[in-house]
Amino acid sequence: MSDNAENVKAPKESLFSKKNKKLITEPLGDNNPITIQVLGICSALAITVQVEQAFWMSVSVIFVMIFGNLIISLLRNLIPSRVRIIVQLVVVASLVIIVNELLQAFVPDVSEKLSVFVGLIITNCIIMGRFEAFAMSNKPFPSILDAIGNALGYAWILIVVALAREVFGSGKIWGFEIFGSNIPDEETGQMTGLYELGYMNNNMMILPPMALIVVGIIIWVQRSKNKELVEEH
Amino acid sequence: MESTLDIFVKAIFSENMIFAYFLGMCSYLAVSKTVKTGVGLGAAVIFVLGITVPINYLLENYVLKEGALEWLNEAYGKGGENTIDLSFLSFIMFIAVIASMVQLVEMLVEKFAPALYGALGIFLPLIAVNCSILGGALFMQDRQYSTILDATAFGIGSGIGWFLAIVAIAAIREKIRYSNVPPALRGLGITFIITGLMGIAFMSFMGIKYGGDKKEKAEVVKTSQVINDQIQE
Numbered sequence: 001m002s003d004n005a006e007n008v009k010a011p012k013e014s015l016f017s018k019k020n021k022k023l024i025t026e027p028l029g030d031n032n033p034i035t036i037q038v039l040g041i042c043s044a045l046a047i048t049v050q051v052e053q054a055f056w057m058s059v060s061v062i063f064v065m066i067f068g069n070l071i072i073s074l075l076r077n078l079i080p081s082r083v084r085i086i087v088q089l090v091v092v093a094s095l096v097i098i099v100n101e102l103l104q105a106f107v108p109d110v111s112e113k114l115s116v117f118v119g120l121i122i123t124n125c126i127i128m129g130r131f132e133a134f135a136m137s138n139k140p141f142p143s144i145l146d147a148i149g150n151a152l153g154y155a156w157i158l159i160v161v162a163l164a165r166e167v168f169g170s171g172k173i174w175g176f177e178i179f180g181s182n183i184p185d186e187e188t189g190q191m192t193g194l195y196e197l198g199y200m201n202n203n204m205m206i207l208p209p210m211a212l213i214v215v216g217i218i219i220w221v222q223r224s225k226n227k228e229l230v231e232e233h
Numbered sequence: 234m235e236s237t238l239d240i241f242v243k244a245i246f247s248e249n250m251i252f253a254y255f256l257g258m259c260s261y262l263a264v265s266k267t268v269k270t271g272v273g274l275g276a277a278v279i280f281v282l283g284i285t286v287p288i289n290y291l292l293e294n295y296v297l298k299e300g301a302l303e304w305l306n307e308a309y310g311k312g313g314e315n316t317i318d319l320s321f322l323s324f325i326m327f328i329a330v331i332a333s334m335v336q337l338v339e340m341l342v343e344k345f346a347p348a349l350y351g352a353l354g355i356f357l358p359l360i361a362v363n364c365s366i367l368g369g370a371l372f373m374q375d376r377q378y379s380t381i382l383d384a385t386a387f388g389i390g391s392g393i394g395w396f397l398a399i400v401a402i403a404a405i406r407e408k409i410r411y412s413n414v415p416p417a418l419r420g421l422g423i424t425f426i427i428t429g430l431m432g433i434a435f436m437s438f439m440g441i442k443y444g445g446d447k448k449e450k451a452e453v454v455k456t457s458q459v460i461n462d463q464i465q466e
Binding site: 035038039040041042045046085086089090093094096097100101115116119120122123124125128207208209210211212213215216217219220221223224227230231 | 252253254255256257258259262263321322323324325327328329332361362363364365366367368371372374375415416417418419420421422423425426428429430431432433436
């Protein structure tokens with residue numbers, strides 16, 4: 001994180017210089033907010049039962065992060081450092097209220113399923129973490145890029161976990177049955193697709209603890225690929 | 234209706250903040266390296282949840298809820314001429330209450346209980362952005378507890394549940410240092426997986442039968458009979 005900050009301070013760079021590109025690409029891989037920085041897990045895991053919820057959650061987080069980072073970055077010289085946490089909380093809370101109202105207006109059933117977890121974006125550590133580590137000390141444009149990178153890094157983990165859980169847990173993607181229907185037909189009493197052959201959904205994937213285990217496996221894969229990320233203990 | 238004791242026990246075990254909702258995971262993962270710090274943060278969480286949930290309950294019921302301002306003027310009440318619904322403000326109000334309460338508690342503890350401050354001191358500021366505190370407030374709002382006593386029981390119960398979780402994982406992490414974990418899983422990865430397994434273990438608490446009134450019990454018996462019949466068929 002600290003070397004990012006140094007990079008961006010370099011004078012007069014083009015709009016999409018290598019350093020700026022790095023701001024977007026790094027959080028997607030080797031500096032992922034969830035698997036490497038361990039931020040923002042609180043609200044991430046509970047809503048990964050279905051891809052649809054995970055998608056809307058990601059969209060909300062992307063929105064809040066981009067505007068939050070932009071606002072904080074514009075205000076960075078005006079905020080006294082003693083009250084900065086409160087200022088940051090107020091900015092996020094206002095943005096989250098907007099998101100919540102929009103979700104309730106346009107996708108009411110998703111909003112109902114997400115219930116309290118939209119509100120919990122306020123205390124999502126990624127957002128506060130990026131405000132603190134990046135937006136408070138950088139210009140608006142790099143801050144936006146940083147927000148996009150980190151929010152996308154968060155989003156792809158969320159969607160991969162949701163995909164794994166929805167496919168294996170309920171045999172669906174976005175509510176669409178991919179393995180056929182496991183509810184017996186009223187007339188024939190037959191199930192369709194794979195279920196006819198005896199395939200069964202793994203109900204365990206729907207249980208909350210499996211989200212943690214799936215993320216654990218993603219971490220495992222990622223760290224086996226890149227040995228530098230391995231922790232001592 | 235659930236009794237206060239039911240709410241309390243439920244909040245500790247079957248609706249544990251960490252294992253059922255993953256709230257407060259960021260600090261849970263970051264501060265669980267040793268049991269000592271785990272106990273400190275856990276105690277601080279119990280303390281702050283026990284204070285902020287009742288306060289937010291009062292706020293919710295006398296200011297924010299639709300028609301809650303009836304005590305000011307009858308016209309503002311539900312069904313009055315000018316019904317006021319401030320619930321869209323709840324995020325920002327809750328987080329403001331939490332941030333200021335944490336600050337206040339910190340000052341009070343420092344002044345009147347220096348020994349406690351020595352133990353909790355460094356953890357209190359961390360707590361303002363702990364998802365479990367805001368989560369407690371939002372769940373309280375979502376579940377519409379009928380009395381302030383129930384809300385307090387829920388707050389303290391959730392705090393104790395969080396405390397149990399962090400102390401348990403800290404103890405396991407202290408021991409696991411001597412085990413031969415695959416390198417890529419060391420640290421974060423194995424912690425995720427252990428938390429998942431602990432979550433599965435905690436799910437067994439879902440079987441606890443909470444006493445309700447007789448009507449509900451009769452329904453439970455009825456549904457279990459229906460299930461039995463289905464199995465036999």
